[in-house]
Amino acid sequence: MNSLYVNAQQADLDLLTVVKYCQPLPLNVVENDKELFPQEVLVSLHSLLSKLLFLFLGRIEQRPIMVTAQGTQLRGVKTIATYVAGLSHPQLLGKTDVEKALVEQWLTFSTTLVRPALESKVLKNMYVQPNLSDGLSFFFFLSFFGSREFIRALNDALQTRTFLAANHMTVADLLIWANLNAYMVSCFLGKNFF
Amino acid sequence: MFFREKFFLKKKIFKKQKLTKAQRFEICNVTRWYDLIQHLPSIPVGDSTLPFIAIEKDGDPNVKAAAPAEAQPKEKKDKKAGGAPAAASASAAAPAAPATGGDTAPKKEKKEKKEKQPAATAAAAAAPPADDDSVPPIAKLDLRVGKIVEVKRHENADALYVEQIDVGEDKPRTVVSGLVKFIPIEKMQDQFVIVLGNLEPRAMRGVTSHAMVMCATSVDGATVEFLRPPTGSKPGDRVYFDGYDRKNCTFFFFIFLK
Numbered sequence: 001m002n003s004l005y006v007n008a009q010q011a012d013l014d015l016l017t018v019v020k021y022c023q024p025l026p027l028n029v030v031e032n033d034k035e036l037f038p039q040e041v042l043v044s045l046h047s048l049l050s051k052l053l054f055l056f057l058g059r060i061e062q063r064p065i066m067v068t069a070q071g072t073q074l075r076g077v078k079t080i081a082t083y084v085a086g087l088s089h090p091q092l093l094g095k096t097d098v099e100k101a102l103v104e105q106w107l108t109f110s111t112t113l114v115r116p117a118l119e120s121k122v123l124k125n126m127y128v129q130p131n132l133s134d135g136l137s138f139f140f141f142l143s144f145f146g147s148r149e150f151i152r153a154l155n156d157a158l159q160t161r162t163f164l165a166a167n168h169m170t171v172a173d174l175l176i177w178a179n180l181n182a183y184m185v186s187c188f189l190g191k192n193f194f
Numbered sequence: 195m196f197f198r199e200k201f202f203l204k205k206k207i208f209k210k211q212k213l214t215k216a217q218r219f220e221i222c223n224v225t226r227w228y229d230l231i232q233h234l235p236s237i238p239v240g241d242s243t244l245p246f247i248a249i250e251k252d253g254d255p256n257v258k259a260a261a262p263a264e265a266q267p268k269e270k271k272d273k274k275a276g277g278a279p280a281a282a283s284a285s286a287a288a289p290a291a292p293a294t295g296g297d298t299a300p301k302k303e304k305k306e307k308k309e310k311q312p313a314a315t316a317a318a319a320a321a322p323p324a325d326d327d328s329v330p331p332i333a334k335l336d337l338r339v340g341k342i343v344e345v346k347r348h349e350n351a352d353a354l355y356v357e358q359i360d361v362g363e364d365k366p367r368t369v370v371s372g373l374v375k376f377i378p379i380e381k382m383q384d385q386f387v388i389v390l391g392n393l394e395p396r397a398m399r400g401v402t403s404h405a406m407v408m409c410a411t412s413v414d415g416a417t418v419e420f421l422r423p424p425t426g427s428k429p430g431d432r433v434y435f436d437g438y439d440r441k442n443c444t445f446f447f448f449i450f451l452k
Contacts, residue, residue, distance in 0.1 A: 013243060020238035151221055158223040162230070169234060177231045184228055184247050187213045187221075 003028040004080065006064040014110075015064055017178035018081045018171060022088040026069075077115075077175070078107045085171040092171045102165035106172035113150040114179045151183075225249060336392040337408065337433035338362070339423040345382040347374070350399045355382060359405065361389055362430015370403035376418035388421045388433055 004019065004027055006012040019027065066074040066083065074080050085092040094100040154176070157164065165172050218225065229249045232239045240246045340359040343366050348354035353374045358366040369389070373382070388408040395404050408421040423433070 017238055017244065021236060023236075151224060155221050155223045158227045163227070169231065173227075173231060177228060178244065180224070180228060181244055181247070184225075185245060187218065188247050188249060 001026050001028055002069055003030060003067045004064060005030045005067070012064050012077065013181070014115075014175045014178035015077045015081055018174050019084055021174060022084050022092075025084065025088055027084070076111075078111050081171055081175055082107070085174075091168060092174070094166050094170055096166075099166040099170070103170045103172045106164045106170075107175065109150075109153075110172065110175045110179060113153075114176055333435070334392070335390060338389050338391050339427045339429055339431040339433065340367075340387055340389040340405075340407075341429045342382055342385050342387060345379060347379070348399060348401065354398065355379070356401050357382065357407070359387070359389055359407070360429045361391060361405070362428070367391075367404040368402065369405045369407060370398040370401050371407045373407070373409070373418065376409075377420070385420060386423050386427065386429075388423055 002025075006015065006029065016029070019025070019029065064075070064077060064080055066080045068074065074083055082093065094103045163169055163173050164176065228247070231237060232246060238244060338361045340361040342357050343360050344358040346356055348356050348370065353372045354370050355373055357369045357371065359369050360366045367389075390406040390408060393404075393406055395402050397403070409418050410421055411418045423431070
């Protein structure tokens, strides 16, 4: 039986979405189990303080972790999502070679651009208006452009397409869709997640 | 950990707000894709962690709004309901248009008049609709349910059928269509089809065609089939694109075909 160790917070919501979508799976999802990996230091790299802490302790939180039935450890959202999707729904990884390459491209887009931009909670809303008279907030305003750019890139890519990578839904669509959920809530319902 | 967030909340540097209509339209492709995925089957949406987001469809800000009195009465009518009044009575006696909804009757009448003119006076100049810019192009299509009452081969052309199609008017329309290679003649008789009505009449090898039959073709072009209206629809029923039936234009439209 495969086991999946995740954080219970929002951070792994996208991976849990993929796991739920591929549901009839022999998979055991464990949230926040500290005993099994005592060597893991549970800090996240989202804030400045935890980055400093990471410098001293020298270890990085690597949840989610999947332990397969053979005992192999898989780490990282992208890796596990690809593996889980391939187990139950192979068409989620793309049918042709080009589709597979595009899925890979959008998965990288998700982990390098979408998640970092949305995980910093202040920047969730693309259109929040900074007060530029405040000197400190100006520097935060500079980091807005990351979150603006990824949503524009996504918009341009979807202009002529129904799905991101293929003519059907792929695991890249699922991951980015689940990541965008909190963003869309703030855009359309006006709530936010502080 | 919480230092940064609390700092920002306290100083109220960032306003929290919904996007305006123009801002939402900037990311309309993402919104369309997002809405499509959350409607797909077996997507785990709707619980507390992953809430379902109802997307407001209140129109393209780039399209100028029509006269407000006209834009207000919205008729909730999808393709399957299809209770449009018969086109014949609207063209014959305009004031006595059958009123399904009282407030929408004058609007419908205007539309009927616009599209009946080319059919009634074949050579006369068709009056262009007054508000040409405000109507989205797809709403200008006059798609109707029609019944093929008579079909025969074209005398001068091998590939053409000449059909008489009842679209709810006084007399059936003559339609010429090149379906001989794809659909046998016995499968044409008494079929319900979808007809595009507001076309300029055009002579095809000596026979004037007053409409066009809507068909779907496979990718390689080998097979062609009729677009079939849902069972229970009558000749003359209008076919709308969902959301485009009136002068409002929305981000999304879905056509559900059987």
